[in-house]
Amino acid sequence: MAMGASQSKTRLADRLRSWQLHHRVSARDSLLRLLHSPISSLMTWLVIGIAMAMPVGLTVALENASSVSMGWDSPAQVSLFLRAEMSLDAAAQLQQRVERRPDVHSARLISREEALREFQQLSGFGDVLESLDSNPLPNLVLVTPRQARLQAAEAAALQASLLREPGVERAVLDMEWVQRLNALMKLSQRAVWALGLILAMGVLLVIGNTIRLAIENRRDEILVVKLVGGSDAFVRRPFLYTGFWYGLGGACLAWLVVALALWWLHGPLSALALLYQSEFDLQGLGLVGGLRLLALGGTLGLLGAWLAVARHLTVIQPR
Amino acid sequence: MIVFDRVSKRYPEGFEALSEVSFNIQQDELVFLTGHSGAGKSTLLKLIMLMERPSRGQVLVNGQNLKKLRASHIPQLRRQIGVVFQNHQLLFDRSVFDNVALPLLIAGNTRRETGRRVRAALDKVGLLAREKDMPITLSGGEQQRVGIARAVVNKPRLLLADEPTGNLDPALSAEIMQLFEQFNQVGVTVLIASHDLALISRLQHRIITLRGGRLIAPGADGIGGTTPLGRT
Numbered sequence: 001m002a003m004g005a006s007q008s009k010t011r012l013a014d015r016l017r018s019w020q021l022h023h024r025v026s027a028r029d030s031l032l033r034l035l036h037s038p039i040s041s042l043m044t045w046l047v048i049g050i051a052m053a054m055p056v057g058l059t060v061a062l063e064n065a066s067s068v069s070m071g072w073d074s075p076a077q078v079s080l081f082l083r084a085e086m087s088l089d090a091a092a093q094l095q096q097r098v099e100r101r102p103d104v105h106s107a108r109l110i111s112r113e114e115a116l117r118e119f120q121q122l123s124g125f126g127d128v129l130e131s132l133d134s135n136p137l138p139n140l141v142l143v144t145p146r147q148a149r150l151q152a153a154e155a156a157a158l159q160a161s162l163l164r165e166p167g168v169e170r171a172v173l174d175m176e177w178v179q180r181l182n183a184l185m186k187l188s189q190r191a192v193w194a195l196g197l198i199l200a201m202g203v204l205l206v207i208g209n210t211i212r213l214a215i216e217n218r219r220d221e222i223l224v225v226k227l228v229g230g231s232d233a234f235v236r237r238p239f240l241y242t243g244f245w246y247g248l249g250g251a252c253l254a255w256l257v258v259a260l261a262l263w264w265l266h267g268p269l270s271a272l273a274l275l276y277q278s279e280f281d282l283q284g285l286g287l288v289g290g291l292r293l294l295a296l297g298g299t300l301g302l303l304g305a306w307l308a309v310a311r312h313l314t315v316i317q318p319r
Numbered sequence: 320m321i322v323f324d325r326v327s328k329r330y331p332e333g334f335e336a337l338s339e340v341s342f343n344i345q346q347d348e349l350v351f352l353t354g355h356s357g358a359g360k361s362t363l364l365k366l367i368m369l370m371e372r373p374s375r376g377q378v379l380v381n382g383q384n385l386k387k388l389r390a391s392h393i394p395q396l397r398r399q400i401g402v403v404f405q406n407h408q409l410l411f412d413r414s415v416f417d418n419v420a421l422p423l424l425i426a427g428n429t430r431r432e433t434g435r436r437v438r439a440a441l442d443k444v445g446l447l448a449r450e451k452d453m454p455i456t457l458s459g460g461e462q463q464r465v466g467i468a469r470a471v472v473n474k475p476r477l478l479l480a481d482e483p484t485g486n487l488d489p490a491l492s493a494e495i496m497q498l499f500e501q502f503n504q505v506g507v508t509v510l511i512a513s514h515d516l517a518l519i520s521r522l523q524h525r526i527i528t529l530r531g532g533r534l535i536a537p538g539a540d541g542i543g544g545t546t547p548l549g550r551t
Binding site: 229 | 412
């Protein structure tokens with residue numbers, strides 16, 4: 001009894017070891033096989049890489065855009081445009097009065113001269129402004145509410161109460177466009193997801209088809225392996241690894257493509273950000289995002305290979 | 320070792336390759352299976368390998384009733400059987416060594432064990448010096464010997480051969496047959512399908528003859544002959 005138990009234990013250990021060995025051998029051989037025909041492998045990798053780079057790149061772009069809009073979104077701001085006849089001193093008093101309010105975090109006065117200078121510098125309309133006789137811009141107080149995120153009703157109440165301050169001509173709540181932007185952003189995210197799904201299916205089909213050809217090419221070998229006692233799993237394994245390598249290689253290329261695109265966009269984007277006085281910095285995939293991309297690629301490769309193997313390998317039986 | 324009990328095989332097209340075939344091969348026996356081409360020799364071997372399943376009757380290999388063997392266990396059955404094919408079935412994209420090592424890779428031997436066993440098998444068939452060569456560079460007789468080395472490398476208890484000397488000249492054929500006799504002497508049960516009557520009748524072993532898918536009675540020459548499975 002003890003004998004039998006120890007024997008079956010050794011056999012189990014043996015089987016585990018041989019299983020690991022074949023995994024190693026399959027992984028290495030299938031990779032070498034791909035590298036053995038570098039051009040055709042590279043073509044497949046490129047197809048997968050480009051297909052993956054599209055949605056990934058768009059996701060990165062969207063994430064950057066949403067991080068920008070998040071910066072604008074919170075806290076909401078109320079811009080108080082003051083009456084033109086109001087003096088700068090009176091405006092300063094108003095600013096202090098507003099800042100003392102319990103529901104206000106801070107208030108900043110931008111004088112009409114400051115506003116004009118800034119506008120001239122950044123808008124590109126400098127020449128036009130210079131041709132004007134007088135400064136058309138009013139004094140402005142930018143009010144930041146105490147609560148970081150205001151409900152629409154609270155924001156409206158604050159806006160109305162600020163409008164009652166003497167000398168305030170208009171109080172503009174900078175929220176509607178942010179809400180619209182957010183809605184637009186959500187829509188775009190959905191669109192990118194849909195695109196991603198379609199392209200992922202494309203990747204699955206590309207890998208599945210490539211594996212199908214590989215199976216056809218190695219038909220004789222599969223027959224012999226089955227004749228000398230290779231199990232289905234044994235026969236399947238190299239092809240699954242091949243799919244995995246295709247997916248992983250494609251994901252590497254996708255990472256590269258996205259990184260290159262970001263690098264290419266970085267210069268013009270930071271110039272643009274400077275124009276908007278933003279501290280915006282373009283965020284890439286990052287290490288975690290990149291590793292996720294690789295995992296996704298490997299999984300897609302494995303899945304695509306599985307589809308092909310499940311369909312085509314069982315048909316090949318020695319006769 | 321091998322028991323056929325009233326086995327018939329009818330192909331879907333209606334052709335009956337074997338009808339009511341019964342015989343029994345003992346362990347350690349070397350048996351020749353003969354008959355004209357189309358007599359059912361290959362079908363009989365395929366039934367033992369479970370490349371085909373019988374339409375009627377039962378096949379037992381090593382005490383195992385193949386009828387009850389599920390498809391997922393076929394690989395295990397085949398690992399216990401060494402097979403030599405007429406057309407060698409070698410893989411031409413890898414070396415002689417790797418061809419012979421294939422069953423060991425499947426069985427999951429360690430690298431060192433594999434090296435040792437492959438060289439022993441190649442030594443046995445006299446091709447130790449050619450282990451690094453590609454099969455395409457070998458002669459027909461050498462390729463067949465590589466096929467034999469692959470069949471015996473996993474030390475199977477049963478060795479099947481389908482026309483192993485089909486494409487070889489008489490001298491080479493005799494050498495190959497000698498190899499099979501040597502394996503038989505160390506306890507391997509051997510079943511060889513061959514139509515080379517001149518060669519096999521010189522060797523003192525039992526001969527099973529098929530004609531039109533039926534077993535025919537042992538020859539009058541007294542050499543070997545079948546012992547139909549006694550039915551009570």
